Amino acid sequence: MNVINCTHCGQLILTTPSKLCASCLTKEHQEVQKVKQYMAENPRASYMEVVHSTGVSIQTVRSLIS
Ligand SMILES: [Zn+2]
Numbered sequence: 001m002n003v004i005n006c007t008h009c010g011q012l013i014l015t016t017p018s019k020l021c022a023s024c025l026t027k028e029h030q031e032v033q034k035v036k037q038y039m040a041e042n043p044r045a046s047y048m049e050v051v052h053s054t055g056v057s058i059q060t061v062r063s064l065i066s
Pocket residue numbers: 006007008009010011020021022023024025
């Protein structure tokens with residue numbers, strides 16, 4: 001079994017495909033849903049508008065949009 005640090009908070013965890021601990025994974029899922037919902041409601045919103053309006057990190061929004 002491999003042990004790694006969560007790439008988000010640094011907590012020591014057993015390795016997972018996402019390289020995130022359970023709490024960061026849950027948080028990321030919530031942020032993904034928030035971004036998807038915002039983009040469905042505002043299809044013409046720019047990338048920066050999505051970041052500012054949802055409060056989700058640039059990296060997460062970028063991974064969803066690109
Ligand atoms: Zn974490």
